[in-house]
Amino acid sequence: MGSEAIRVGRGIAELRADFPILSRRIGDFPLAYLDNAATSQKPRAVVEATSRFYSRSNANVHRAIHALGEEATAAFEEARAKVGRFIGAEKDSEIVFTRGATESINLVAASWGCAELLPGDAILLTEMEHHSDIVPWQMVAARRGCRILVARLEADGSLDLSRIEREWDPGTRIVAVAQASNVLGTVNDVKAITSIAHERGALVLVDAAQSVPHFAVDVRDLDCDFLAFSGHKAYGPTGIGVLYGKERLLEAMPPWMGGGDMIRSVAFEGSTWNDLPWKFEAGTPNVAGAVGLGAAIDYVEGIGMDAIGEREEALSDCALERLGEVEGLVLYGTAPRRCPVFSFNLGRIHAHDLAQYLDRDGIAVRAGHHCAQPLMRRLGIPAAVRASFAFYNTEEEIDRLVGSLAEAARFYG
Amino acid sequence: MSDFDELYQEVILDHYRRPRGAARLDHVPDSAILENPTCGDSIKVEVSLSPDGFFLGARFEAKGCAISTASASLMTLAVADHSLEEVRAIAWSFIRALRGDDPVEALDGMGDLAAFKGVVRFPVRVKCATLAWHALLEALPPA
Numbered sequence: 001m002g003s004e005a006i007r008v009g010r011g012i013a014e015l016r017a018d019f020p021i022l023s024r025r026i027g028d029f030p031l032a033y034l035d036n037a038a039t040s041q042k043p044r045a046v047v048e049a050t051s052r053f054y055s056r057s058n059a060n061v062h063r064a065i066h067a068l069g070e071e072a073t074a075a076f077e078e079a080r081a082k083v084g085r086f087i088g089a090e091k092d093s094e095i096v097f098t099r100g101a102t103e104s105i106n107l108v109a110a111s112w113g114c115a116e117l118l119p120g121d122a123i124l125l126t127e128m129e130h131h132s133d134i135v136p137w138q139m140v141a142a143r144r145g146c147r148i149l150v151a152r153l154e155a156d157g158s159l160d161l162s163r164i165e166r167e168w169d170p171g172t173r174i175v176a177v178a179q180a181s182n183v184l185g186t187v188n189d190v191k192a193i194t195s196i197a198h199e200r201g202a203l204v205l206v207d208a209a210q211s212v213p214h215f216a217v218d219v220r221d222l223d224c225d226f227l228a229f230s231g232h233k234a235y236g237p238t239g240i241g242v243l244y245g246k247e248r249l250l251e252a253m254p255p256w257m258g259g260g261d262m263i264r265s266v267a268f269e270g271s272t273w274n275d276l277p278w279k280f281e282a283g284t285p286n287v288a289g290a291v292g293l294g295a296a297i298d299y300v301e302g303i304g305m306d307a308i309g310e311r312e313e314a315l316s317d318c319a320l321e322r323l324g325e326v327e328g329l330v331l332y333g334t335a336p337r338r339c340p341v342f343s344f345n346l347g348r349i350h351a352h353d354l355a356q357y358l359d360r361d362g363i364a365v366r367a368g369h370h371c372a373q374p375l376m377r378r379l380g381i382p383a384a385v386r387a388s389f390a391f392y393n394t395e396e397e398i399d400r401l402v403g404s405l406a407e408a409a410r411f412y413g
Numbered sequence: 414m415s416d417f418d419e420l421y422q423e424v425i426l427d428h429y430r431r432p433r434g435a436a437r438l439d440h441v442p443d444s445a446i447l448e449n450p451t452c453g454d455s456i457k458v459e460v461s462l463s464p465d466g467f468f469l470g471a472r473f474e475a476k477g478c479a480i481s482t483a484s485a486s487l488m489t490l491a492v493a494d495h496s497l498e499e500v501r502a503i504a505w506s507f508i509r510a511l512r513g514d515d516p517v518e519a520l521d522g523m524g525d526l527a528a529f530k531g532v533v534r535f536p537v538r539v540k541c542a543t544l545a546w547h548a549l550l551e552a553l554p555p556a
Contacts, residue, residue, distance in 0.1 A: 027415070350452075350454075350479065351452065351478075352452050352480075352538070352541065353421075353478045353479045353480075356417065356420065359417075360417040367452065368451055368452045368453065369453045373453075376453060381453075382452070382453030382476055383452050383454075412426075412429075
C-alpha cells in the first residue's frame with residue numbers, strides 16, 4: 001500500500017513539511033521518528049506561536065495594567081477556551097493548566113484524595129497504568145489509609161469490563177484508568193467504565209495522555225469526572241498540560257499549591273481562594289506553553305481528528321502486518337481496539353541493544369520499561385522496544401524499521 | 414569507526430554471546446540483586462573468599478543488555494588472581510573512567526576493558542557498563 005493510498009486532505013509529504021525536525025538526518029540516514037508516545041514532534045505553527053508570544057506579547061498574566069499584560073492574559077485565556085472546546089468541556093473554568101498529565105493526576109490525588117478519601121476507602125486502577133497514574137494514588141493511599149485495587153488485563157492486553165466489576169468493593173471511591181495504554185496500545189472503553197463507576201457512586205479519572213493525540217476525546221460524551229493530558233504528546237510544547245474536572249467537583253476541592261494568582265485575599269490570619277480554574281494555578285503559569293498548545297489544537301483541527309485517526313489506523317494495519325513478518329518478534333498487546341503504539345521484543349536481544357541498533361539506522365524508538373513496571377512484571381519481561389506512530393509517519397519508515405530489525409537479529413545472533 | 418561500532422566492539426559482542434563467569438546463583442539472596450531502573454537490567458554478583466579471607470574470584474547471574482552482560486563477563490576475568498585491595502582499586506578505576514571522573518584513556522592500561530571506551534559517548538549506557546562493578550563492590554567484604 002503506497003502512501004498515496006491514504007491521504008489526509010493534504011498529501012503526506014506536505015504534512016511532513018509542517019514539521020521542521022522531520023527533515024533532519026541522523027548520521028547517514030533520514031530521521032525516522034517512531035517515539036511519538038514519548039513526545040510528538042512540533043509543527044512550525046506551534047514553534048512560531050510560542051516564539052511570536054515571546055517576541056511580541058510576553059508579560060505576566062492576570063496582573064499587569066498595561067497593553068502587553070492584557071494581550072498575554074487574553075492569549076492565555078484564549079488557549080484555555082480552545083482546550084475546553086477541543087475536549088468538549090461545558091465551561092472554560094473546568095480547564096486547569098498544569099505542567100503535564102502527571103501533575104494533573106497528582107493535583108486530583110492530593111486535593112480531592114486528601115479531602116475526600118477516608119481510611120478503608122479504595123482506589124481502583126488497572127494493570128496497564130503508567131507510573132504517573134499509580135504513584136500519586138499510592139501516596140494519597142498511604143496518607144489516608146486507603147487501599148489500591150487493580151483490575152487485571154486479558155492475555156491480548158485488553159481490559160475486560162467484568163474485571164472492573166470483579167475487583168470492585170464497597171469502599172471504591174474512584175477509578176483511575178488510561179484511555180489508551182502507552183505500552184500495549186490498547187484503547188479502553190472509558191465510557192462504559194464511567195457508567196459502571198457512576199452506578200456505584202464512584203468517580204472516574206481518565207489518563208488521556210496517549211489518547212488525545214490520536215482521536216477526538218469528548219469529556220461530556222465520556223461523562224468522566226476528571227481527565228488529564230499533556231500538551232507535548234499532542235504536538236504542543238513541553239511543560240504544559242491540562243486537567244479537566246467537572247465544575248462542582250473542582251469547586252468543592254481545596255487548593256493544592258499555594259502562592260500568587262490562586263488567592264482572592266491573603267492575610268496572616270488566613271487567606272481565601274480565587275475562583276476556578278485559577279484556584280489551582282498558583283504562581284506564574286506557562287503562558288507561552290498554553291499559547292503553543294492552543295496553536296497545536298488549531299493545527300490538528302485543521303487536519304481533522306477523524307482524518308488523523310484514519311491515517312493512523314492505516315499505518316497501524318501496515319505496522320501490525322509487517323512486524324508480524326519479523327521472525328522471533330513477540331508483540332505485546334493485540335487488543336481489537338488500539339492506537340498506533342507497538343511494544344515488542346526480538347528473540348533474546350535486550351531492548352536497549354535493539355534500540356541502539358535501530359538508532360544507528362536513524363530510527364528513533366523507545367526501549368525500557370516505559371514507566372509501567374507493574375505491566376512489565378505482568379508480561380514477565382524486564383523491558384521492551386516500543387515503536388509509536390503519528391499521522392506523519394510513513395509506510396516507508398515501517399519498511400526501514402522491519403529491515404533494521406532483521407539486520408539486528410543477525411548482528412546480535 | 415562509527416559510534417555504534419565503537420560501542421559494540423567484537424570483544425564485547427563475544428563476551429555477550431558467551432559470557433565468562435556466568436552462573437546460576439539461586440543460593441545468593443535476592444537482596445543482593447542490583448538493578449538498573451531505566452532498563453530493568455538486574456545482576457547478582459557472588460564473591461568467593463578463602464577461609465582466611467583472600468579473594469578467590471567472582472561469578473555473576475544477570476538479565477541485561479549486551480553491554481552490561483559483557484562488562485560483567487570481562488569483570489570476572491579482570492579481577493581474577495588479584496587481592497581484595499586490588500579488586501577494589503580495579504573496580505573504582507573502571508567506574509571512574511566510565512563516569513568521566515578520570516580520563517577514558519585510563520582504560521587503555523586495563524587490557525580488554527579498553528573495549529568499553531566507546532561507552533562514554535552514550536551516557537545512558539554508562540549505567541549498563543558499570544552495573545556489575547557496583548554489584549561487585551557491594552558483594553566484597555567491607556574494607
